Amino acid sequence: MPPSEHDHSSVFDTDTAVAQVAPTTFAARLTDRWHIGDKPNGGYVLATVVRAMQHAIHASSAGAHPDPLTVTGHFLRPSEAGPAEIEVSIARIGRQLATVSATFTQGDKERVRAIGTFGDLGAFVAKGARTDVALVPPALPPAQECIARPPFANPQLPSIADQVTTLLHPETGWLRGQPTGRGEVRGWLGFADGRPPDTLSLPLFADAMPPAVFELLAGAGWVPTVELTVHVRGRPSAGMLRGVFRTRNLRDGLLEEDGELWDADGHLVAQSRQLAMLLD
Amino acid sequence: MPPSEHDHSSVFDTDTAVAQVAPTTFAARLTDRWHIGDKPNGGYVLATVVRAMQHAIHASSAGAHPDPLTVTGHFLRPSEAGPAEIEVSIARIGRQLATVSATFTQGDKERVRAIGTFGDLGAFVAKGARTDVALVPPALPPAQECIARPPFANPQLPSIADQVTTLLHPETGWLRGQPTGRGEVRGWLGFADGRPPDTLSLPLFADAMPPAVFELLAGAGWVPTVELTVHVRGRPSAGMLRGVFRTRNLRDGLLEEDGELWDADGHLVAQSRQLAMLLD
Numbered sequence: 001m002p003p004s005e006h007d008h009s010s011v012f013d014t015d016t017a018v019a020q021v022a023p024t025t026f027a028a029r030l031t032d033r034w035h036i037g038d039k040p041n042g043g044y045v046l047a048t049v050v051r052a053m054q055h056a057i058h059a060s061s062a063g064a065h066p067d068p069l070t071v072t073g074h075f076l077r078p079s080e081a082g083p084a085e086i087e088v089s090i091a092r093i094g095r096q097l098a099t100v101s102a103t104f105t106q107g108d109k110e111r112v113r114a115i116g117t118f119g120d121l122g123a124f125v126a127k128g129a130r131t132d133v134a135l136v137p138p139a140l141p142p143a144q145e146c147i148a149r150p151p152f153a154n155p156q157l158p159s160i161a162d163q164v165t166t167l168l169h170p171e172t173g174w175l176r177g178q179p180t181g182r183g184e185v186r187g188w189l190g191f192a193d194g195r196p197p198d199t200l201s202l203p204l205f206a207d208a209m210p211p212a213v214f215e216l217l218a219g220a221g222w223v224p225t226v227e228l229t230v231h232v233r234g235r236p237s238a239g240m241l242r243g244v245f246r247t248r249n250l251r252d253g254l255l256e257e258d259g260e261l262w263d264a265d266g267h268l269v270a271q272s273r274q275l276a277m278l279l280d
Numbered sequence: 281m282p283p284s285e286h287d288h289s290s291v292f293d294t295d296t297a298v299a300q301v302a303p304t305t306f307a308a309r310l311t312d313r314w315h316i317g318d319k320p321n322g323g324y325v326l327a328t329v330v331r332a333m334q335h336a337i338h339a340s341s342a343g344a345h346p347d348p349l350t351v352t353g354h355f356l357r358p359s360e361a362g363p364a365e366i367e368v369s370i371a372r373i374g375r376q377l378a379t380v381s382a383t384f385t386q387g388d389k390e391r392v393r394a395i396g397t398f399g400d401l402g403a404f405v406a407k408g409a410r411t412d413v414a415l416v417p418p419a420l421p422p423a424q425e426c427i428a429r430p431p432f433a434n435p436q437l438p439s440i441a442d443q444v445t446t447l448l449h450p451e452t453g454w455l456r457g458q459p460t461g462r463g464e465v466r467g468w469l470g471f472a473d474g475r476p477p478d479t480l481s482l483p484l485f486a487d488a489m490p491p492a493v494f495e496l497l498a499g500a501g502w503v504p505t506v507e508l509t510v511h512v513r514g515r516p517s518a519g520m521l522r523g524v525f526r527t528r529n530l531r532d533g534l535l536e537e538d539g540e541l542w543d544a545d546g547h548l549v550a551q552s553r554q555l556a557m558l559l560d
Contacts, residue, residue: 069506070354070506091383091393094357099356101381101393103371113371114395115354115393115394117354129532129560130530131531134529182414183414226349226350226377227350227397227509231553233534233536248413249415249551250412251411251513254349254513256511256551268529268531273553275350
C-alpha cells in the first residue's frame with residue numbers, strides 16, 4: 001500500500017500530492033488555496049515536502065517508516081502556486097528510523113531545504129516503553145464559543161482560512177485590536193472539509209494559526225518563518241485539534257514560536273518551534 | 281579574517297578545527313576528549329559541522345554571516361574519534377541570511393546530517409528592532425555552592441566532563457539517586473580551559489548537560505539524540521553560562537528536551553530542543 005493513500009475528496013491530499021518522476025525526484029503542484037496573503041503558507045509547503053520524503057522512504061523500506069517524527073524546513077524565499085520539483089536525498093534507512101533531506105525548487109530557484117527523520121509510531125507504542133507527560137492541554141471553551149479566524153485583507157481571494165478551520169479563544173485580544181501582551185494564541189484547528197488529522201498533516205497545523213506575536217504587541221506585520229521544526233509525537237485521533245502557540249523571546253526582530261498540538265483524546269501529538277523575523 | 285580564528289590555546293578550537301580540502305569539502309578530526317561513555321558527544325560533533333558550515337559560508341559571502349542562527353543535526357549513528365569528512369551544500373547566500381546543509385562522514389558511513397541558517401547577530405542588534413523577552417534566567421546559587429558533574433563510570437577515561445565545567449544545582453536529585461520527578465536540570469556551564477563562550481560553541485553547550493530525563497525517573501540509561509535544533513539568539517558575554525533543560529513529554533520511549541542558555545549578563549543566548557530515545 002502506498003503511503004497516505006491519496007483521497008480525492010480531501011483538498012489537503014489533492015494539493016500536497018506528489019508524483020515520482022525518478023527514484024528520488026518528485027513533481028508537485030502548489031495551489032493558491034493555502035495562501036497567506038499572496039504566498040503559500042510555509043506549513044503547506046513543508047507538508048508537501050514531507051509527503052515526498054515519505055514516498056521516497058516508503059520505496060526504500062517497504063513501508064517501515066510511515067510517520068514523520070521530526071522534520072525541519074528552512075525557508076529560503078517565498079514559494080508560488082504552480083509546479084515544483086522535490087529532490088530527496090536519503091541519509092540512512094535504519095531498522096527503527098529513516099533520515100532524509102530534500103530540496104524544494106520552483107523555476108530554478110530553491111525555495112525550501114528540509115530534513116526529516118521518520119519512524120513507526122505504532123511500533124514505539126507496541127514496545128510498551130515509558131510515558132510521562134507533564135504538559136497539559138490548553139484550556140479552551142467549546143468550539144461554538146470560539147471565534148473564527150477573521151478573513152484576510154481581501155476575503156475574495158483564496159486563503160488558508162478557507163481550508164483550515166481556526167476557532168480562536170474568545171479572549172484573544174488582537175481580534176479586538178488589543179493584544180494581551182502575553183504572546184500566546186490558542187484555539188481549535190481542523191480541516192474545513194472534515195478530513196481527519198494524521199501525522200502527515202501536523203506540520204501544516206503547526207504553522208496554520210495566526211502568529212503568537214500578534215498577541216504580544218500591537219501593529220505586528222509580516223512574520224516570515226526562517227525555520228520550522230515539528231516533532232510528531234503521536235497519531236492524532238479523529239476530531240479537531242487544540243493548538244497553543246507562544247512567543248516568549250523576541251529579540252532584535254527575531255523571535256521563536258513554540259507550539260503544541262493536542263488531539264481530541266487529550267494527547268500531545270506534536271510540538272513545534274520556529275524561528276521567525278518580525279518585519280515592521 | 282577567517283571565521284572563528286583558530287586559538288591554539290583552546291581545546292574546543294583545536295578539536296573542532298576543519299581544513300578546507302575542496303570548495304565545499306572539509307577535513308576534521310574528532311578527538312576522544314569530548315566523549316560520553318565511549319563515543320563523542322553529539323553537540324561536539326554538531327559544533328564541528330557548524331564550523332565547517334561557517335567556513336563555507338564565509339568563503340561565499342566575504343564574512344557577512346558569521347553566526348549560526350538556527351542549526352539542526354540528525355544523528356544517524358554514533359561518531360568515533362578520528363578523521364572525518366564534512367561536505368557542505370549551499371542552499372542560498374542572501375543579503376541577511378545564508379542557509380546550508382551538510383553531511384558528516386567517517387569511514388564511508390554518514391554519521392550526521394545537518395542544516396543551518398547563518399546571519400550576523402550584530403547587524404540585527406544594529407537595526408534597533410524590537411525586543412520583548414518573557415522568559416527569565418534559571419535561579420542558581422553561586423557556582424561555588426553547586427556540585428560538579430560526577431565522573432562517568434570510568435573516571436580514568438577522557439570525557440566531556442574534563443572539557444566542560446558543569447556545576448549542577450545542589451538540589452539536583454539524581455546526584456543522590458533520588459530524581460525529583462520534575463524532569464529538569466539546571467547549572468553553570470563553561471569551558472574548563474577558560475575559553476569564553478561564543479555563538480559557535482552554543483550548539484555544544486546545548487547538548488553538554490546530563491539529560492533532564494535523569495531528573496524525571498530513576499534508572500534512565502542511555503539517551504541517544506535523534507535530532508538536536510539550536511537557536512542562537514545572542515552573542516554571549518564572557519563568563520559562565522546558566523543552563524536549564526527540561527523534559528516534559530516522554531511518550532512511548534521518545535522524549536523532547538528543551539533547553540535555555542543564559543549568559544553572564546542575563547541574556548538568553550540560545551534555545552534548544554532535541555528529540556531523543558530512552559533506552560532501558
